[in-house]
Structures are given as structure tokens and as C-alpha cells.
Amino acid sequence: MNRDFLSIVGELNLAKRVLVVGHIMPDGDDISSVLSATIGLQKLGKEAIAGIDWKIPWYFYEFEETSLIKRYEEVKESGFSPDFVLILDASSPDRIGKFQEFLGNVPSAVIDHHGTNTFFGTFNWVDTKFGSTAQMVLRLNGELGVQYDERLATINLMGIATDTGFFRYTNADEIVFSDATKLVSMGGKPYLISRLFENKRIEQFKLLSTMIEHLRTENDGKIVYSYLSKNDYEKNNCTEDDSGGFVGELRSIQGIELAIFFSEYERGEIHVSFRSRDWFDCSKLAVLLGGGGHPRAAGCTLRGELSVIIEEVIREAKIMYSSQYSSVKS
């Protein structure tokens, strides 16, 4: 067993007031991990507060427990003084936003499955063999002796399901299925998780049509990209939450290797998502552009004029596509 894992278990056994922190622009794995650890610690009788310095996408409120997650300002105003900070699914300090302020004063632990992790905690359990951080929280809760009920099992399973594209990506391996089996046997309900993605508004379908109209390809159809501008969101009465799965739609187009989606929700602030199918390492492209992620799914945020940013990112993507192609095929 990993030494940092055992240290983290030891620290949490002693801790009384734990701040459980996720990352900015939180995804399903992050929200699941933060909630599962927080609820687990509360079940052990500890004071635990969940904090994410970002607005939680509306569809996660399908799980009422999501309301446990506090913004930085709320935690600050409450006067909560943690004796331990547990950071989940965040690869570097900037990813936890203003919650960085809590680091340094008390011991902290980072639990993460990203290869790009910078080991910024007092203790760091980082293991890329896991398809999701939620699986690591399952092990943490198990070692701490947390009793699972149907709700906790479902919330914990949500992170595994979302980070593996509902068991469809290459990271959906035997450990993923075996952990999912365990959580389902403890009462986890996959169909409750699938509702996160089954609450589409008709406007979302119209937004999708707009994105399809903007679609372009490069490198003989191997690179496909599209965008939604601030105007597109407004015109369709949508927010950026509504385009959460769109890069996956681009990735599902026949014959492509790399899909890129540009989303300008705040004017001049572009969220860029990268997804690949077989061999392109998206995390290298994302890191080059100041972001991070996994080989098959990564992202970054850039500021500037949408059309200029699209042009620049596509230029870099084409260069990196060619160089990665050469080394993969040789």
C-alpha cells in the first residue's frame, strides 16, 4: 500500500475539522470525490466542509447533496478553521482557486489520478492507474471505516461513471468495473447518475445544431473542431453548462482522431476542450497552452478574440498532430 495513502488515513483519523477542496471548473469526478469524502468524514463524526471556488453546473443539483459544496466566500465568512485540508482531483495549486489561501497554515493532502500533478500537498497520493479520483476516495473511505448507504454509493459511483464516459473510454478497465460492481452491490444506482445527462432542454438540441453548423475539419478530417460564441449561447437561451457534452459529440464523428471545442461563455474568455480517440496525447497540447488533463481528454482557458484564438490553437494543434504522428507511427 502507498505510504502517502497510509499517512493520509492516519492524519484524517486524528483530524477534527477537515476542509475538502475540489478544483475550479469542476467535473463529475471532482464533485463526486469531494462529496464522497465530505460525507464519509461526517459519518465518522468529524466536522467536514466541502469547498469549490467555482459555480457548480446546474445539472449536478440532480443530487441534492451538491448543496453541501460551499464557495470560497461562504467558507471564509463561516469562520471555519480546518486542522487539515484534503484536496481532490486537482493537479496544481492554481486549480483550487482562492482556497490556496488555506494551504501552508495546516497540513494538507492531495489525492489525484492526473499524470500532470505537481505534488503540492504535505502528503500526495497520486496514482494514474485509476480511471477516476472517485475510486481513490472509495479506498480512502474503506480504510477509514466509512459505512456506505445507497446515497453515498451512488454519489461515489457518479465520479467513476463520468470520468470513464460512462464506462466507454479506454480507462474503463477491470478495476473500474470491479469498483463499480462493489458500489452497485452497496446500493449505488447507475440510472440515477444517468439522469445528469437526461435532463436536456430542447434549447440544448438547438445549441447543438448551431455547433454542427460551425463545424470544420483539418488534416483530411482527422482533426475536427467547432465553437460557440457568447452570441450563440445568448441567441439559444443557453449557458455554458448546456454545452457540457458537446466535445464528446465532436469526438463521435466518423474517422476523426482529435476533436477541439471552443466555448466563449464570458466575452473574451475561451474554454478550449480537447478529446482524442486512439493515440493523440491531448494533455501535451493542453499543457503547451497553459492547461492540463489526460492523454485522451484535456483542456485550457485562453483570453482574447475568439476567431484569433481558434486560429492560433488550430495552428498549434496541427503542428503537434504532425510531430506526435511521426513518433507514434515510427
Add this chain to the structure above:
Amino acid sequence: MNRDFLSIVGELNLAKRVLVVGHIMPDGDDISSVLSATIGLQKLGKEAIAGIDWKIPWYFYEFEETSLIKRYEEVKESGFSPDFVLILDASSPDRIGKFQEFLGNVPSAVIDHHGTNTFFGTFNWVDTKFGSTAQMVLRLNGELGVQYDERLATINLMGIATDTGFFRYTNADEIVFSDATKLVSMGGKPYLISRLFENKRIEQFKLLSTMIEHLRTENDGKIVYSYLSKNDYEKNNCTEDDSGGFVGELRSIQGIELAIFFSEYERGEIHVSFRSRDWFDCSKLAVLLGGGGHPRAAGCTLRGELSVIIEEVIREAKIMYSSQYSSVKS
């Protein structure tokens, strides 16, 4: 262990030439079950031929083994004379099309998980506790001593994945996850299965936009329905295969209970698909209209003018919705 299951194992142990038959309008579970049983029997040194009296949707050819499946005419012309007929995932004789001709001459077995099964084989192993017939074939192959390799494990897993909406429906229970874990541990690759749904043509997105334009609701948004006419398919350069997942898109709309999709691929021949979320029993509506299926997913085929059929089916759906609602809520 079920007595018919053991009888079927005994018969197959003795059989030399087995015809493995699936149903008309085959879905992923049927194709997976037919291929897994056929390949399993071939691995045991038996002559086994797979037969389905219907065109296989193009995207299943992502698995090259799909070419093992013969049409009725091909089996007939080959002069193949089976000493046993194994029927998979078909609830009644009409569902196997012209292959009915082989019944009666030699002993047959029906393996199926549909509650609407009519027990039309010499032996009938029917068990609705399974989310997919593919899981029953996994047990059959196990009892017969079939050695799994990566290909067979992936093909067998495909049926479990497709019939549970890739582990998202209410039938994705502990047995489903535990069987999936077993198949993944034997080399099954979920990401190869997900490619069935990740080969979308841009035309398919345009067809989806057309369906969204046709969308209507009834009963305060609880019933949602839409259609694609022969003209819509032609205009978008698409075939009915391209709209395979569209009823699932309708089912994903916020707040609905029952989704209905009408597809007129051949002029005057309408395929109607029903999907529900929480309580509406689609199979009752489908059986009333001459079709069949499961509580949450069912279908039927009707002949006539598209607009007339839509009107009639929606009328029946609304009546049944009200009566089922009364009994569910009381």
C-alpha cells in the same frame, strides 16, 4: 440451476451441427448473443452457423465477426442441415422470420430474457432477471467449457452494454456489472464497443436536427414524440440505421416519462419505438399494437399513412398513460 438450462447444455454437448438464430430487426444484444454462441460452439469443434433473417445495421460491421451472420437465403442455399436449433433473444416464432421453417424438424432451444416470451422451443430457458440475453450466453458458454479470448469477451460484452444503455438503465444491476467485470478481466474492451456509437456521420446530426424540428409533446410534456418520414431520410442522405439512437435522445429530454419515435423508412411501413423512464410499461402498449419488448423499451411495426398512424398511436398511448398512471399512483 434451471432445468431447461441444463437440458440445453446437454443437447449442445451432443449436437454436431447447430443453427444459431437471432431475431428480425436485430439489436446489439441479439447480434452479440448470436455471435458469442456461434463462436463458442465453433471453438468446441462443432459446426455452427449464425442466421438472422434481416439486414444487419452497418455500424455492427465495426466487429468483423458480424460477417459470420448469414441471411435465411444463404443458409438455405448452403444446404446446411442442423441437428439442433438455438434461438436467442427472440420472444415468439414470428420474430425469427423465415427461419421458423427449421423448427419442428429437429429439437430447438430458446434462450431469452424477455417477459413476453411464448416458450416456443423444445427447451426454453427464459429468465427476466437478466438485463441482457448476452449474460445468459456467457453462462451457457461457461457451462460448455468455452475458452474466452479478447475478441469473444468483447463481442459478448457488447450485448450487455447495448441492452443496458451502456450501464445506464435501471436493468444495470449488480449481476450486469459483475458479468461485465468478468468479461473485461478476460480481455473485453468497452472502448471497442463504444465505437459502434462513435462513427457518426455529419448527416446524422442534420437528421437529428430534422427530428427535433418535428418534436411534439402531450400530457403536459410527459409524453414526447417525433418522426422521420421517408422524405426526411432521403433529403438528409440517410437510412434508418442512422436514426438508431434517436429515441434515446427523445428519452433524454427534461421532465418526460414516455418517448415515442416513428420511423418511416420504407414508404407506408412505420417502425415505432417506445422508451420510458420511471414507471410507464412500454411493453403493454407495444403488445397492444402487435409488437413486444421490455417495460422501459419496446416497439412495433405498423402499416399505413404516417400521419394517420402517428395520430392512432398517440391516442392509444394517451389512454394507456392515463390508466397506468391511475394504477401506479393508487
